[in-house]
Amino acid sequence: MDIISTIIPIFIIVFWGIFARHNGFLSQDFLHQANRLVYFIAIPAMIFSAIAKSSLKTQFHPGVILDRSLSILKGMALPMELLVIGASLSFEKIRLVFASVVMTSVLKLLVMPAMGLVLFKLFGISASDFIPA
Numbered sequence: 001m002d003i004i005s006t007i008i009p010i011f012i013i014v015f016w017g018i019f020a021r022h023n024g025f026l027s028q029d030f031l032h033q034a035n036r037l038v039y040f041i042a043i044p045a046m047i048f049s050a051i052a053k054s055s056l057k058t059q060f061h062p063g064v065i066l067d068r069s070l071s072i073l074k075g076m077a078l079p080m081e082l083l084v085i086g087a088s089l090s091f092e093k094i095r096l097v098f099a100s101v102v103m104t105s106v107l108k109l110l111v112m113p114a115m116g117l118v119l120f121k122l123f124g125i126s127a128s129d130f131i132p133a
Contacts, residue, residue: 013079017086026087035084042077045070 020026049070120130 010082013082014086014089017083018089019086020083021087021089026083031084031087034080035088038077038081038084042073042080045073046077049074 017026021031049067116130120127
């Protein structure tokens with residue numbers, strides 16, 4: 001249940017981006033600039049903030065203003081990028097590769113595990129050796 005409560009908000013933000021782009025709230029120019037903002041400022045701030053809060057923090061005390069600024073930028077990185085991703089989706093391009101994606105997914109999620117199961121059984125490997133505990 002924790003996985004669902006973590007994933008659902010991500011998809012909601014992506015769908016907000018799709019909705020905003022479809023209804024003209026987000027222009028292509030905004031998406032380009034927002035993507036640059038997230039890529040060059042917010043994500044590095046998020047990484048730097050995570051490093052600053054690691055064990056180094058016991059020896060190195062960053063300034064309150066810097067820490068607060070990085071926290072604000074860190075907080076906007078993921079939601080802004082998810083909005084940009086949702087607004088940038090091109091369903092026409094997705095339709096072009098949909099069949100190959102479905103075929104690859106079936107191969108990866110069904111065929112390959114089935115082949116592994118058959119091979120494990122063929123070589124006499126017990127289930128406790130290949131099924132995660």
